[in-house]
Amino acid sequence: MKERIRQTSIQLFAEKGFKETSIQDIVNTLQVTKGTFYYYFTSKEQLLMDIHLSYIDSLLEKQKAILEDSEKSYKEKLYEVVYLLIHDIEKEGLSAKVYFREMRNLSEPHLSLIASKRDLFRKQIEEIIQKGMERREFRNDLPVDITALGILGMANWSYFWFDPAGRETDSKVSEIFLKILLEGLAESR
């Protein structure tokens, strides 16, 4: 039931917005009582926090596996992280929508916890770039933090445009982005 409440709420929050959705709307859609809701969640915000946590924790876990895979080069790890973001936005479209749009409806200490987890995700991209520079896979004349933000932007922006039914798959888009990021757009002569 907890998972059903979560899934229904993700759908309602994505469609109508967090503020515009009441607990009554959620329990009506599920045809259960408010008591059932409060058995699992103390408030609508706690439910929103739960959705945010599931989303970012799942991303962090997958990112950790990529970081720890000693078989892969840092170029490959970079591909994997870009693919992870674009793929996740595709697979978890509604959750991504709630995650990107409704964070401002969290209050403290929830907000800080989610912000610190988002920071960790970014820091771990920095780690890939830093270590890749040390291994001479990446050039080392660019600031690691701004580079990480550029990569994150490229991948995350796909939330606004990526169409699973479109011409290019998530893995193809990731490949194109990695070509740009690694090799650059300039025609070499």
Added chain:
Amino acid sequence: MKERIRQTSIQLFAEKGFKETSIQDIVNTLQVTKGTFYYYFTSKEQLLMDIHLSYIDSLLEKQKAILEDSEKSYKEKLYEVVYLLIHDIEKEGLSAKVYFREMRNLSEPHLSLIASKRDLFRKQIEEIIQKGMERREFRNDLPVDITALGILGMANWSYFWFDPAGRETDSKVSEIFLKILLEGLAESR
């Protein structure tokens, strides 16, 4: 007065959100009557549309000047467009916030008009890439549309993190992004 209403509303919409701000809030802040508001705008949505139009029209106008500048290479035009976006997000922070966050509160035909102007901005980035490919400034083995979306993402995402008081200026960030985009991150051996 029209401009004062616009500026005050941008501030209120950015702070509290469009839905959460009433016309009463706007006129209270300005210490004018509702009649004054309705002399200039027919509704709160028309005002939001006015803010959206000013924002995108000003960007399109600046982008047009870049496109038409025959002195510049396509690499330089690409720099100029990336700088335009990052600089504008810095200078027009509150308008950018309203523009990015509140578009969903527009209804038809407003929504379609803004969407078509956003599309035009993207198409004009595609034009820079396409023509730059034809002039052999850019490699021509990448799809123009996905490349444009990657560039747009990198630049637009700065809305979420760019800090005018931070270490790097808007022009420095644009330079770093252009280095990545043109030359790539890979260490050349």
